[in-house]
Structures are given as structure tokens and as C-alpha cells.
Amino acid sequence: MSNGTENRTSHRTSVRCKGTENRTSHLTSVRCKRRSAVALLMLILAAMCAGDRAAHALDDPVQFLIIQPGSPGSSDEAAPLMTRLADYLAARVPGRPIVKALYVNTPDAAERAVRTLNPRAAIVTLPYYLEQRVRHRLQAKLISRPGGRAEDHYHLLVSSAGAVADWRALHGEVAGTLCFTADAASRLLFGRPASLLPFHCQPTDRLLRASRQVVSGELAGLIVTDEQYGSLMALPEGKSLKELLTTGPLPPPLVVTFEPQDGASSGLTKALLEMKNDPTARALLAELRTDGFTPVDPAVIEQVQSDYARAAGPTK
């Protein structure tokens, strides 16, 4: 019924205009000409707006992110370093666009940045990549090589005075920077999601303090990366800790790009890749605490993605 009405109305309108072409009524003719003019104007405006949007997109700064959940500091504190990084990249991305870099160290801040800033590329931790890969359509392009290492391991540390010999016997809280992305860290280290662990994975950016709490029994354990493990074991606190579990080799932090892939994302990736061969980039790399970036091994990434997916736990 309603369809019929719409059709009739449409037909009437059409007839009127067509009729105008044939009739000599000046008034009707003017009305239809006005209508056509308005339509034409709207088309022109629409075209202009589209052109405006395209121009605006070209003028938009190219956004680069460093997403390191659990790392210390704040975006403001890291701003001077981010400015140096952005300036370096801007000079090397084709077209020399304005590049902006932002450091975020919580998953919430990362989510806000990804949603609002339209980033083209980012350096992210492996757990962040695994948790957000599908959602944000991340493409792993490069690995960062902190200390020259091409791989990382995650370790579970407990008090050496304790009698626990199996992680399944742990209860209470296990802490670590990796717990900021607890689900992925849990899947990689324990082969199951965080929700199925017998303990709570408690985020902390204070590992030294947490290690003392492990020794005193306040915490059940500590989850650390290779770099964190090395530094803790070099301290007196390390003598009171023992390793209960470790992962196989894992990729270190990754450089990822966001969809849609464009010149900016590939330009950023290329500039990062070439940093290790650029003597002027040495200070910046040191500040970023890496020896440089190298291409990802797709087989390694696929394997870790597959391990992560397999550890999703029982499906409902």
C-alpha cells in the first residue's frame, strides 16, 4: 500500500516536471528551473565538500604510535622524545608530511589513540598485537631488536624459598607489566586465557617492588620479559627468585601498520627499517632502546598467532 503511494507521488512529480517542459506556463517553468538549479548547486557543493575532505586528508598529520602497555612514564613526559622521532620520520617519508608521534602505555589510552587519531603505523608489544590484531586490522611489518635480540621469552618467577613447583599450584596474585595485556601474556606463557588461570594477573609497572613482594609472600609470582628478567636477576632481589616457567622464543615488539595501507604507512615502515643503517639515527635508536628494526619473519608471526588462537580455551 505504502509502496503504491510512494510510486504514485513519484510519478506525479515526474509528470509535473515533464509537463512543464511541454507547457508554456512561465511560473511552472521557473519553479522547475529553480528546482534543477538547486539540485545542481547541491551537486556542486557535494563535489566541493568531497574535494575539501580529500585536501584535508592530505594535510592531516601522519600519526605514529608507540603502544607499550606497562612501560613507565606518560605521554606528556615522553613528548620531547616523540617530537624527535616524529621529526626524524617526517624527513624520510615521501612527500615530507607532518608526522606526529605519541607514546601511550595503557590499553585504554591505546584504544583512544587508535580510535581517534587514525594512526598509520605503531610500535607495539607482542601481546598488544595479538589482542588487537583482528579488531584493528594490524599488519606486522618489522620487529624491534632491543639490545640486538631478535627474540624474547616470557618468564614466571616465584620465591626461591617457596615449595611451589608447578604454576598450577599458584594462587592469589601474579604481577607484571605483561599483565596490562593479561590475556595474550597468559595464552603465550600458560597456554590458556587469563580467565582460566588459578591466580589473578595483576598489572604493575613497578617490578622491583613487585619482586620484593614475591619474596615476602605478598605476591605469588612475577611475569617478566627477557630484558626485565636479566635486570632483576642482576639485583640482590634476584637471588631470592627462581624461574618456574618460560616460553619458547617469541617475537620482540613489532612495528605494525593499520588499514588501509597507504603511502604514509609504508613510508614510516621503510624509514624505521633504514634507521639501523643511518648514523644520524643512532641516538634516537638508543633513546627508543633498540638496535634497530628488521623485517618480520612471516612464519614466526603466523606460528605465534596460531599458538595464541589455539590457547583461547574451550569454546562455549
Next chain:
Amino acid sequence: MSFWRRSAICPIVIIGLISAGCASIPAAERPASLPPAKGGIERGDLFYAIPRTPDRVRQAALAYEGAAQLRDQSYRGDWMAARAYVWLAQYAQEDRAQQEKDIASAVDLARRAVAAAPDRAEGHYYLAAALGLFSQAHSAINHLNEMAREGELAATIDPTIDHAGPYRLLGSLYGFAPEPPISFGDQDKGLELLRQAVKLAPDEPENHFRLAQLLAAMGKRQEAREQVKTALYLDSSGNDPTETLAWQLEAQKLWQTIN
């Protein structure tokens, strides 16, 4: 010893840096040689008197530098000038370029003071403070080790200067610096040092406030609230209003976050 009354070091809350940021301290851009000036210390003290203003403190710095050209006043002139530049870098709200110059001057003069009298605390203390400001301005941590070393030397030689300033400075440094593997931050150690500062100079409001900051960061909100209340309750009328206002604004923000 009126010059110790709030002498400009609010302990620097050292940034938790993501990186092992490195930056070099530029050479200080000051007149190569100021004319030696007798009475420069006294003139400097007059300009540095409370309430301080950027113009007056800059005059004080120049007066102290002039005094430092005299052999018998070089140590005092240098560390007092360094103190003035630290104040300027912290409170003058100049542009970034001027702030960097002031920091570089403070570092340079404090180093000269340390070289002139390594067994005195002031040079070490203001060198530590200036290095902290530099680290903060550049998000760089490559000078934090030296900052800690100088602060510890000052604390060992005379922890009472600037109302337990060395403990206050070291407490905030250890409490807020990134922990290993990035740096040497250690909240427990920072807490111990700030408690020592409060014990040594309980009438200094800022000691309580800095302790409150760290307590809050460690999740000890109840004790942090008590320390903020104590800090705001204590008499600050003898302190420099600019410095007092700066930490009291921070204290108000902290109070809102822990209540």
C-alpha cells in the same frame, strides 16, 4: 643562614621515562667573565630575598657570579649562582630556550663549586638539582646516575641543607625514576629517604608533600592524605610564595586524586 629558607629546590619528580633517553648538556651561555665584585654575595642575597621574582633572581645570579670571581668567595658565589639559576629554570616560566640556558648555567656553576670544594654539600646538592631539571626538560635519563651520586654526596656531607633537601631530592628521585631495567628507581628506597627528610625537617611542609606524593603512587592513600594535610597545615609564610604556590597547587591536585 636566612638564605636556606626555601632555597628553591623542590625535589624534582623525575619522569618515568620510556627510554634510555640521552641528551647532552649544552655549554652555558653566560658572559665569559664577569667583573669581580666585592659585596656580590650580599647584593645577591638582597635580590634573592623573599618574595622572589624572576627579574630579581636573575640579578641575584649575576651578583653571585661576580662574587665568584673573587678567590675567597668563589665557592659561595658559584653555588649560590647555581641555586639562583635552578630557581629560574623551575619557576621563571621563561621560554624553553631561556630555561635551557638557565639549566646549563646551573650545571656549569654547580660543577665549578664541586671542583672548588668537593667536601662541601651545597655544590653537590645544586648540581644534582640542576641535572634533575635537565633530565626532566629533555626526557633523558643519562644524567640520572650522576644526579643520584651528587645527591648522595650532599646527603652524606650535610643532609640538613635546604631543610633536608638532599633526602627530599633523593627520595623523589628513587621514588619516581623508572625501575630496572630502564633506570634505578626504587620506591621502597625513595620512601625511606623521604621519611628521613620528614624526620630531619618536620617543619618543612614540602617534605610532607613529597612524601605524600610517593605514598599515593605506592597506593598508600590513607597515609598520603595525612601527609598532604600536614603539609598544608604547616606554616609556609616564611617561604617564597612562588615556590609555595607551585607545590600547593600540586598538593591540591593530589588531594583530589586520593580522596
